[in-house]
Amino acid sequence: MIPALESWVAIGLTVAVLSYVLYRENPAYRMAEALFVGISLGNVVVMAVRSLQSSGMNPLLGGNLTLAIPVALGLLLFTVYSKRLGKLSQWPVAVMSGVGVGLAIRGAAHTYIYDQIKASMQPVIIWGDPMATLNAVLVLAGVVSTLTYFLFTVEGGAGGARVKTTGRYFMMLFFGAMFGQVAMTRITYITGRAQLLVQFLTSLLT
Amino acid sequence: MSALERLAKMDRRVMYWAMLLLIALPYAVPLGLPMQISTYSTEFKTTIDALAPGDVVLVSMDIGLGSVSELGGGIIALAKQLSAQGVKVVAVSTVAEGSLVFDQYFRPVLTSAGYGYGVDYVNLGYAAGDETMIASIAENMREVYSRDYAGNDAASLPLLQAADDYSAYRLVVTFDAGTATGFYARQWQAKYGTPVLSVPTAVNFSYFYPLYQAGSVEAILNGPRGCAEYEQLIGAPGLANQGIDALSMGQLVVIAFIVLGNVAFVGERLRRRKQ
Numbered sequence: 001m002i003p004a005l006e007s008w009v010a011i012g013l014t015v016a017v018l019s020y021v022l023y024r025e026n027p028a029y030r031m032a033e034a035l036f037v038g039i040s041l042g043n044v045v046v047m048a049v050r051s052l053q054s055s056g057m058n059p060l061l062g063g064n065l066t067l068a069i070p071v072a073l074g075l076l077l078f079t080v081y082s083k084r085l086g087k088l089s090q091w092p093v094a095v096m097s098g099v100g101v102g103l104a105i106r107g108a109a110h111t112y113i114y115d116q117i118k119a120s121m122q123p124v125i126i127w128g129d130p131m132a133t134l135n136a137v138l139v140l141a142g143v144v145s146t147l148t149y150f151l152f153t154v155e156g157g158a159g160g161a162r163v164k165t166t167g168r169y170f171m172m173l174f175f176g177a178m179f180g181q182v183a184m185t186r187i188t189y190i191t192g193r194a195q196l197l198v199q200f201l202t203s204l205l206t
Numbered sequence: 207m208s209a210l211e212r213l214a215k216m217d218r219r220v221m222y223w224a225m226l227l228l229i230a231l232p233y234a235v236p237l238g239l240p241m242q243i244s245t246y247s248t249e250f251k252t253t254i255d256a257l258a259p260g261d262v263v264l265v266s267m268d269i270g271l272g273s274v275s276e277l278g279g280g281i282i283a284l285a286k287q288l289s290a291q292g293v294k295v296v297a298v299s300t301v302a303e304g305s306l307v308f309d310q311y312f313r314p315v316l317t318s319a320g321y322g323y324g325v326d327y328v329n330l331g332y333a334a335g336d337e338t339m340i341a342s343i344a345e346n347m348r349e350v351y352s353r354d355y356a357g358n359d360a361a362s363l364p365l366l367q368a369a370d371d372y373s374a375y376r377l378v379v380t381f382d383a384g385t386a387t388g389f390y391a392r393q394w395q396a397k398y399g400t401p402v403l404s405v406p407t408a409v410n411f412s413y414f415y416p417l418y419q420a421g422s423v424e425a426i427l428n429g430p431r432g433c434a435e436y437e438q439l440i441g442a443p444g445l446a447n448q449g450i451d452a453l454s455m456g457q458l459v460v461i462a463f464i465v466l467g468n469v470a471f472v473g474e475r476l477r478r479r480k481q
Contacts, residue, residue: 021222047331051334059352181411183457190225190456192274
C-alpha cells in the first residue's frame with residue numbers, strides 16, 4: 001500500500017532529524033530544524049495573539065472598559081526598548097509579580113506546607129502490618145534527616161553530621177529515581193519515531 | 207589499544223544505532239513483556255468510574271505535540287472512558303500546542319461516540335497566563351475565553367453557559383509536561399476542593415507524587431507506563447501498550463551502557479594504578 005503524502009513528509013523529516021545523531025550534521029538536518037523552529041514559532045505567535053483577542057481585545061471592544069487597565073499595562077512592557085521611557089516597563093512587571101506571588105502563596109501554603117505536613121504526621125507503628133510500619137519509619141527518617149540537612153545555623157556535633165549525611169543519601173535516592181524518570185521520558189521521544197518508521201516500512205512491504 | 211580503552215572511546219553513534227534498532231524491534235515483533243498494574247493507576251480509573259452521565263470534566267492539555275509519544279495513549283484512553291460514561295468535556299490549555307493535541311487525539315474519540323460540539327464537549331484552546339489563567343477560569347470561564355478554539359462566541363455554546371465556573375465541574379484532569387498540576391492543586395483543589403487528576407510526563411511524576419500522597423492530587427498516572435496500565439484497566443490496549451515494550455528495551459539499553467561505561471572506567475583506573 002502506498003502511504004499518504006503526510007506520511008512521506010513525517011518520515012522524511014524524522015529521518016532528517018535522526019541523521020544528526022546517527023550520522024553527522026548535514027543539510028537535511030538543518031532544513032528539518034529550521035522548519036521545526038519556524039512552524040513552532042508561527043503557531044505560538046498565532047495562539048498568543050488569539051489569546052489576547054479572546055481575553056482582552058474582544059471584551060474591551062464589547063464595552064468592558066475595566067480591561068483597558070491591564071491592556072495599557074501590557075503595552076507599557078514594550079517601553080523597555082526605549083531609553084527614555086524604559087522605566088515605565090517596571091510597572092507592569094511589578095503588577096505581574098504581585099498578582100503572581102499573591103495567587104501562588106495562598107494555594108502554596110495549603111498544598112505545599114499544610115497538606116504535606118499533615119500527610120507526614122502518620123503513626124510510625126502500624127500493628128499487624130510490618131511493611132507499612134517499615135514504610136512509615138523510612139518516611140519519618142527521610143523527612144527528619146533531609147530537613148536537618150538544610151539546617152545551616154546549628155552544627156549539631158558528630159551526631160548531627162551523621163543525620164545530615166543520612167539526609168544526603170535520601171536525596172541521592174530521590175535524584176536517582178528522577179534520573180530514571182528522565183531517561184524514560186527521553187526514550188519515549190524515540191519510541192514514537194521508531195513506531196512511525198516501522199509502520200511506514202510495514203506499509204511499504206504489504 | 208585494550209578492549210577497555212576501545213570501550214571507553216567507543217563512538218557514541220554506536221549507542222544511538224543500538225538504541226534505535228532495539229527500540230524499533232518490539233514494534234516489528236511484539237514481545238508482550240509482563241506489566242504489573244499499580245494501585246495509583248487503579249485509583250485513577252475508579253475515580254473516573256464514579257462520574258455519572260452528564261457530569262462535566264475540565265480536561266487541561268498542558269502538553270505539546272512532542273509529549274504525545276509519551277502520553278498519547280492516556281489521552282485516547284481517557285476520551286474512551288469519559289465518552290463511554292456520557293461525561294461532558296470542556297478542554298483548555300496552558301500550552302500553545304495543547305489545543306492541537308486535543309483536536310488530533312481526544313476529539314476523534316468523542317465524535318465517533320456521537321458527542322456534539324458545544325453541547326457535549328468544547329475545545330476552548332490556549333490562553334496565556336499559566337497560574338493566573340487557571341485561577342481565573344475557576345471563577346469565570348467566559349471572562350478568559352470570549353471565543354473558543356474554532357472562533358465561536360463562547361456565550362453561544364450551551365455547555366459553557368451551564369459550566370462557567372468551578373462549581374459545575376466534578377473534577378479536573380491535566381495532561382502535564384510542566385507545572386500545571388501544581389497550579390490546579392493550588393487554585394482548584396486547595397481553594398474549592400475540586401479533585402485534580404494528573405497525567406504527568408515521566409520526568410515530572412516524582413515531583414508530583416508527594417502531592418498525590420498528601421491528597422492534593424486525587425489520582426495520578428506514571429507517564430507512559432501509567433498510560434499503558436490505564437489502557438489495560440479500561441480494556442482498550444492501544445498506543446501506550448504498543449510502546450511499553452519498546453520503552454523497556456530502551457531502559458535496558460541505558461542500563462547496559464551505564465554498566466559498560468562503569469566497567470570501562472573502573473577497569474581503566476585499575477590498569478593505570480598497576481602501571
